[in-house]
Amino acid sequence: MVMPSKTIFLFILVCFITFITIQANNNNNNNNFRWSSYSNIHETTPTSIFQINLKTLLSYLSSNATANKEFHNATVTDINNSSNTVYGLFMCKGDVPAHLCSQCVTNATSYCDSESGCSLYKDMVIWYDMCMVRYSDKYFFSTLDLFSSSSSSCSAVDVSNQTISKRLVSETLNEVADKAANFSIGIKKYATKEVIVSGLQNLYFQAQCTPDLSPQDCRKCLNESITQVLRNCNRDSNYVMTGDSKTSGCYIRYDVYPFYRSINAPTILELDPASNTTNSNSIKK
Secondary structure, three states, X not given: OOXXXXXXXXXXXXXXXXXXXXXXXXXXXXOOEEEXXXXXXXXXXXXXXXXXXXXXXXXXXXXXXOOOOOEEEEEEEOOOOHHHOEEEEEEEOOOOOHHHHHHHHHHHHHHHOOHHHOOOEEEEEEEEOOEEEEEEOOOOOOOOOOOOOEEEEEEEEOOOOOOXXXXXXXXXXXXXXXXXXXXXXXXXXXXXXXXXXXXXXXXXXXXXXXXXXXXXXXXXXXXXXXXXXXXXXXXXXOOEEEXXXXXXOEEEEEEOOOOOOOOOOXXXXXXXXXXXXXXXXXXXX
């Protein structure tokens, strides 16, 4: 028995909707570790003053994530020895609701505070699905850093529509990067874009910078991420290549399913990029 063409079309449509729903739910329900980078130039010991200050900082960041903040930075200082000062921040992705932001930052700070998470190093950035945590013994707030840490990944996706051009991907990545960077300091630098290719095939793009970066530095950071994605995911194959790139100050991603939560427009939230200082003067060396 031959199925009518209309029935076949509806069947394909249902399968496609089911696929993207499952993909989106998987993305929403999982808050997995993605990538970390650390410098082993300077190491500490579990009982060092720096390590004690780091634990204080991570606890402070985690507690502020419960205050419905999507970005926060802090400094724990030791007036007796500046080398024991610790700078740190967290940023949640722009589509992540407050309760999941808090959960992600708690997981990330717990990872940083464990030996498996390389907490004995003095400089580290860690990305989870929904957030990023960074700390260092060097002041890095509002500073563009393109070379200390970066990561990119690519996936080959078998889709029915092979007309997705590299030019379309490149142009849209740059468009969403411009949109994310076009916010003032202190305002969430986040943007998404959906592109209808043809028929049932769409592309989804997302970009974000830490809000302490200037618009110019945000765009430079995203430009480096775009360069990595286009270079590393530029394969000749029978598949559509998707990818993402992360640095210590920004990330960008595109895929064939809606991996981010749907919002009408980037919500402009008054964030608090100013450094909050906690003194550890009572710590004796």
